Amino acid sequence: MGNKQTIFTDEQLDAYQDCTFFTRKEILRLHGRYHELAPHLVPMDYTNDPDCKLPLALIVNMPELKENPFRNRIVEAFSEDGAGNLSFNEFVDMFSVLSEMAPRELKAIYAFKIYDFNVDNYLCKEDLEKTLNKLTKEELTPEEVELVCEKTIEEADLDGDNKLSFTDFENMISRAPDFLSTFHIRI
Amino acid sequence: MFSSLSRNSVNICRCSESFIESSGERLLHLTLSLNCNLTVNGTHEYCIIRNIIHCVRSNHIHLYFQVFYTDCSGKVTSNPLLDQLPSYQSLLYRRKSSAAGTKRRNSSRMRLGSSGSGKWASSTISRQEEKMAQRPIRELAKTMAEKRRDKTQRLEEACDLSSWRQWRQSTHMYLRKLKVESQELLLSLQLWRGDIHLIEGMFGTGILSYFFFLRFLVMLNLIIFLLMFGFVMLPIIIVPYVSGNTTYNLNNGSPCSVYPSSARRGLVIFHEYITDLLSGGGFLEQTYLFYGYYKVDKIQFAHITYNLPLAYLLTTLAYLLLSLIWIVKRSATGFKRNLVQDEDRFQSFCNKIFAGWDFCITNENAARLKRNSLLYELRTDLEEERIKQKIADRTRKERCRIYLIRLILNLFVVGVLAGCFYSIYKATIFSQDAQMNNVKENFVLDLIIEYLPSIVITLANFITPLLFSIIINYEDYSPAFEIRFTLMRCVFMRLTSIVILLFSLWSQITKCEVDPCVCGYNHLLYSCWETRIGQEMYKLTIFDSIIIAAVTIFVEFPRKLLVKYCECGLTKWWGQQEFAIPQNVLEIVYGQTICWIGTFYCPLLPAICTIKYFVIFYIKKVSLINNCRPATRPFRASSSNFFFLGVLLIGLALACLPVAVSVAQMNSSQACGPFVNYTKSWEVLPTTVSQLPSGVQTLLIALSSEAFAVSFFVFTCLAMFYVIALAGAHKKVINQLREQLVMEGRDKHFLIQKLCQAQSLSANKSSVSKSHSSRMSPSYHTSFSSNFNEGLFLAHPHPSSSTHV
8 A cells, every 4th residue: 555665665664654753755755855965876775775875065055954053063963973974864863853743852862962062961151152153143242142151051050060961951941932843844 | 094183193092002902901991181272173073083993993992982171270070970870871872883883782881880880870771771661762862773773672572572462562553653644634634834834934933823823713713603603504594494494583563673674775876785795784784694683483393493592692602612712722831831930031041042043944034034033132131131230229219210100101001091992982972873863975984984983993003002112111111021011001902992892882772762771772773783783893803804904905015115115214214014923913813802702793703704814814924925024022932822822812701791791681682683582682591491301400500509609619719729839839849859950960070079089099009100190180181282192091990900001
């Protein structure tokens, strides 16, 4: 039953359905999107799990990510090599976590990774400053940036070490009312 | 391979090579501390790390290490021990595993084993993993390959279970898949999905909530119409086709039951049809549109008697109750969230930085606007902090002055409101008198007189918000409170104007030349007063839709053209149209309140309102995309949802009032409508109850008696107090837990530092190499900046090794 497609085997599609928040149709559509990013690199036949990775530059130019100030960090956070090269699995994973149906805890984990620019498991002041500058394209004065970062750490830091650990971040995000509605990409 | 590396990493590799050769251990736990002089750059570190892995991979050694920072004084600010804590393990950070491809779980256990914490830690880990295992796979933060492995593992485990469990699991999965597919189907049937997607991409989620609200109202009105249609109109329509017969309310000869026909006779000029269409009079009056047409008492079907008055009344109650339940259900989530964050300014900065950017934005323009609005918000917040400081520093004299100004301005506002209400009252009375005199002068003048109350209400609702926004500047509140207060005033103005209109209509209806009125109402002028009220509501609805369409076409489009092509100073000051969400929401809540009140008198009004909101969606969407820029004062999606539904609830409460008064207090008209045989509309219920079997009767009478009402009220109060006390207790517990968390964090750091000190003491005792005793750090990690001859110290020596440099 269903459409006869030759991109994935049925087991693969089942596995994708269980491991992500997408349905079969959406997975096939995602494959189409992945393919059109680099038609000569991406094979149409994924039944034997080809090892194909697309570089950061291609993915970051997708219309869904193009205007996002954190696009580089998002792609890096989901790539295994940390440099932003995504295989199809990671591509699907990325959009699955950013979809509407992913729960808050999962999104919080990845949000923490995305905002952690220096990848040290803490959101220190430099991370916050970078986040803020990316958000506002550096239109705030340095004193304002300083003030805002100070206030942010003051609001969220629970254990008093002047930077945000994952517990602090998760605690704060669970009470941020807009997080679920803004941290989502429609594809 | 090493030629392209920096000096630092070369030396790390050299040292690590020598380590590996000398130790020959399979597990090497390496800690690097980077001095802050080094460039702090993710790719740089990854470069180092990657190259080290390349170097040791050939030796089939599992290499795990953490990179952390020392601050400039050399004091270690984080510690690898912290990373091994169970609370950190639950993060399951994605990290490069070694080439041997060990499973993550085993590797983490091995790591713990090396630190010597042994069984306790591994048992905690396994407990955590069991907790993880119960969650669906898709919710784990792992790579796709790992998730697939988990899935196969779970399947294997499932095979070991008994056949009953297997069957149960497979049914569960099948049901879940079915649910997902049906949800997908339902979602694809949703109205306007593509349009909303487009708007979301261009303007973000704040304005989106307005369009969700509009869609909700379309659905609500459709359901209300279906209710009215199904229970009131359908029986009357199908009676000729089914063998039933209706008993009409007879003309019993009293003066109250005279209903002159309002159909036009003789030669009818075309524009009179238009007047009729727009005012609901003439040929429209004696149709299904208005209350007066339903002059049916009972319908006899084959086996049952259909009591139409009862159905009419109960359907009215039903649609009000349905609206209430649906709105409360929709606002429940927003309200819960608002309760938890009772301190309004608690996390404003965090929320803006981490949840401020709408990841849905795909349009360059929209991204720029969002950026500007975020900038504006942040600056406003900083400004608010400054103002709060200023308020706290106010002297007594200044405070008295401010309070005096506020009092005067509030009195002024009350005066303005009173003036508006009085003018609405006067306009209604004038309009009613002029219509009664029936002097048809001029087509346009007639229409204006008919629509006079609507015109006055619309004018008042246009001027007062401008006035309020000017006044609030002098009252010196904080910016957030200013917005809310102005909004409250506008809401009050809009919704009360409808009530004033109805009140003035009622005063007309119950005013007779001979006091008291013979029929309870002025039967000479208003032989069918419910239809008159229905006509007024109909006129209000039509006028409202005309105004919305006209403003969009004749004000917004020209404004955009002017601003685009004409470069003079005036147009620059006026600027492009902003999509002001609060004003737009108030507009449609006003329309919905009219609909709720009017459905009792004009059963087809919900259908008209459905069509009206349907058309408004497209008008607003086109106007938004072509003319508007988002408001500089952005509306947060979550709190805005709560605001919309809150205002809607106020409208519903206000709508129930007139309906309740007219059903219970006013004498129903004797010449038309279903309630001709009863003095008041409400009486149909007691009459029906008295015809029921005696057992049910006693039960219903008991339910409506004072004793039951009082005890129910007391019980509800008790339940409410209990829930409030529970909420207070929870808040206290939350605060306590928060403080505890802070303390635990400090405890953790303290203990770890002590542990490191103890370890360093024992390491120093057996160390042979030169250590920097001048360093104040409690740890034994040295900085790495210029002294590459210094070795690397093992963070957690393998129990049986004694490697060190």
